[in-house]
Amino acid sequence: MRDFEFEAPTTLDAAVALLAEHNGSARPLAGGTDLIDHIRTERLTPDVVIDIKKIPELNILEHSADGFRVGAAVCCSRIWGDETIRQRYSALADAASIIGGTQIQNRASVGGNICNAGPAADSTPALIALGATCVIAGPNGKREVPVESFCVSKGKTVLEPGELLVEFKFPARPAHSGSHYRRFIPRNEMDIAVVGVGASVTLDGETISDAQVSLGAVAITPLLAKEVSDALIGKPANDETYKAAGEVARSSINPITDMRGTREFRIHVTGVLVERVLREAVHRANS
Amino acid sequence: MANKRVVTCTVNGREESFLCKPQQTLLEVLRDELELTGTKEGCSNGNCGACTVLMNGKPVVSCLVLAVECEGAELETIEGIADHGHLAPVQQAFLENAALQCGICTPGFIMSTKALLRENPNPTEQEIRFYLAGNLCRCTGYDKIIRAVQDAADHKIASN
Numbered sequence: 001m002r003d004f005e006f007e008a009p010t011t012l013d014a015a016v017a018l019l020a021e022h023n024g025s026a027r028p029l030a031g032g033t034d035l036i037d038h039i040r041t042e043r044l045t046p047d048v049v050i051d052i053k054k055i056p057e058l059n060i061l062e063h064s065a066d067g068f069r070v071g072a073a074v075c076c077s078r079i080w081g082d083e084t085i086r087q088r089y090s091a092l093a094d095a096a097s098i099i100g101g102t103q104i105q106n107r108a109s110v111g112g113n114i115c116n117a118g119p120a121a122d123s124t125p126a127l128i129a130l131g132a133t134c135v136i137a138g139p140n141g142k143r144e145v146p147v148e149s150f151c152v153s154k155g156k157t158v159l160e161p162g163e164l165l166v167e168f169k170f171p172a173r174p175a176h177s178g179s180h181y182r183r184f185i186p187r188n189e190m191d192i193a194v195v196g197v198g199a200s201v202t203l204d205g206e207t208i209s210d211a212q213v214s215l216g217a218v219a220i221t222p223l224l225a226k227e228v229s230d231a232l233i234g235k236p237a238n239d240e241t242y243k244a245a246g247e248v249a250r251s252s253i254n255p256i257t258d259m260r261g262t263r264e265f266r267i268h269v270t271g272v273l274v275e276r277v278l279r280e281a282v283h284r285a286n287s
Numbered sequence: 288m289a290n291k292r293v294v295t296c297t298v299n300g301r302e303e304s305f306l307c308k309p310q311q312t313l314l315e316v317l318r319d320e321l322e323l324t325g326t327k328e329g330c331s332n333g334n335c336g337a338c339t340v341l342m343n344g345k346p347v348v349s350c351l352v353l354a355v356e357c358e359g360a361e362l363e364t365i366e367g368i369a370d371h372g373h374l375a376p377v378q379q380a381f382l383e384n385a386a387l388q389c390g391i392c393t394p395g396f397i398m399s400t401k402a403l404l405r406e407n408p409n410p411t412e413q414e415i416r417f418y419l420a421g422n423l424c425r426c427t428g429y430d431k432i433i434r435a436v437q438d439a440a441d442h443k444i445a446s447n
Contacts, residue, residue, distance in 0.1 A: 003289055004310055005289045006309035077345070
C-alpha cells in the first residue's frame with residue numbers, strides 16, 4: 001500500500017483542525033472497510049489518514065425523550081445489537097445487519113457508508129425513512145443537513161474540505177409507528193443491493209397517518225420518494241394501498257441498466273419491494 | 288516517508304510490541320513481523336474472511352485493519368486456539384467432519400466459529416450460516432463446515 005501518515009486525535013476540534021490543515025489530502029478512517037481497500041487499489045490517495053474512532057462524539061449511541069443520536073463511527077454490529085434501535089428504529093437495524101458479513105459489521109460504520117456516497121448504500125435509505133439529520137463539524141463550527149440531501153452524486157457529498165460528519169440525530173418515534181428496510185440481491189447475503197427500499201409508517205387506527213419511503217440503487221444517490229410517501233398518507237393500511245404505492249414508486253424512478261440489473265428489472269423490483277416493505281412496516285407498527 | 292510507529296497490544300494473551308508503518312495492515316504485521324503465518328491472505332479486500340482474527344473479542348478481517356489501529360487491542364489468532372498442544376473442540380470438530388480440503392479458509396472459519404460460540408453457545412443452522420457468511424470456502428460446499436460447528440457447539444455444552 002502507498003505511504004501515508006496516520007493520526008488518531010481524541011477530540012473533535014483536533015480532528016477538524018487536522019482535516020483543515022491537510023485541506024483535501026486527508027481522509028477520516030472509521031471502520032476502514034471501504035477506505036483501506038480504496039487506498040490499496042489507489043482509487044484514493046490520501047497523504048494523511050485520520051482515525052476518528054477515539055473521538056467521543058463519533059461513538060455516541062444515546063436514546064432520549066427527544067429521539068436518538070448515533071455517532072458517525074458507530075459500527076453496524078453495535079447498531080443492530082441495540083435493543084431500542086431494533087424495536088423503535090427497526091429499519092436501521094435491518095440495514096446494519098445485512099451490510100457485509102460479521103467481520104465487516106464489526107468495523108463498518110453507518111457514517112462511513114453515507115460518506116462513501118454509493119448509490120446502493122444499504123443504511124442510507126433506512127436513515128432517510130427514519131428522518132435522520134446529519135450533524136457536520138467544520139472549521140466554521142457545526143451545521144446540520146437532512147440526510148436525504150447529504151449525498152449529491154455518486155461518491156460526492158455536501159462535506160467541504162475540513163468538514164467531518166459527526167453524528168445522526170433521529171426524531172422520537174411516534175406511537176403506532178413501524179419501519180423496515182429490505183433490498184433485493186441475487187444471493188442470501190454478502191451482496192450489493194440491486195434495489196433497496198426503506199419505509200417508516202405511523203398508523204391512526206387502520207389509517208396511515210404518516211409515511212416516509214426511501215429508495216436505493218435506482219438513482220445516482222439514495223432518494224426520499226416523496227410522491228410515494230404522499231400517496232400513502234390518509235389511506236387505509238391494506239394490500240391495495242401498498243400495491244398502489246408500489247406503482248407510484250415505479251413511475252417515479254429512472255434507474256440505469258448495469259451489471260446488477262436492467263432498468264426494467266429495477267423498476268419492477270422497486271414496486272414489489274415497496275409493497276413488501278410497507279406490509280412489514282405496518283405489521284411492526286401494529287405489534 | 289511516514290515514520291514507523293511502535294504498537295503495543297496483546298496477541299493470544301501475550302503482550303507484544305512491534306514496529307510498523309501506517310500503511311501496513313494487521314494481516315501483514317501478523318504474518319511478516321510477528322511470524323504468525325496461520326492467518327491466511329485470501330482476497331485482501333475484505334470479501335473472503337480467510338484473514339479473520341478476533342480484535343477485542345470480535346471477528347474482523349485483518350486485511351482491512353491498519354496495524355497502527357491495534358494499539359492497546361486484544362488480538363486472538365489461530366495460533367492461540369489449541370490448548371497446550373491439544374486441539375481445541377472446534378479444531379477437532381473440523382477434523383472429524385472433514386470440514387476442510389485445501390485448508391486456506393480454515394483458520395478464518397475457526398476464528399469466526401470461536402466468536403460465534405462465545406456469543407451464542409447453541410446456534411441454529413441458520414444462525415451459523417448467517418454468522419459465517421463472511422467466510423468463503425471454495426472446496427467443501429459449506430455443509431461439512433456447518434456440521435463441524437454444530438458438533439463443536441455440542442462438545443462445548445458437554446465440556447462445560
